[in-house]
Amino acid sequence: xxxxxxxxxxxAHKGMNISEQEYVAVVxxxxxxxxxxxxxxxEKKDVLAILYSLKGDIIRV
Numbered sequence: 001x002x003x004x005x006x007x008x009x010x011x012a013h014k015g016m017n018i019s020e021q022e023y024v025a026v027v028x029x030x031x032x033x034x035x036x037x038x039x040x041x042x043e044k045k046d047v048l049a050i051l052y053s054l055k056g057d058i059i060r061v
Contacts, residue, residue, distance in 0.1 A: 008057070009054050009057035009058055010057040010058075010061050013057065013058045013061050014061050015061075016061075017060060018058055018059055018060065018061075019059065019060070020059055023055060023058060023059050027048070027051055030047065030051065031044065031048075034047065
């Protein structure tokens with residue numbers, strides 16, 4: 001895996017005023033893509049854990 005060298009999530013999303021509904025819509029899209037590509041339950045669980053750990057740095061910052 002490559003090391004992420006971009007901006008942190010809070011800085012990257014600052015001023016975008018992303019709502020909870022918009023965030024959930026993106027998470028749903030990601031889940032759909034994972035299902036379409038037959039990712040296993042453990043992998044989906046890991047991705048969801050990462051997404052929800054970042055939630056506070058993305059919504060309304």
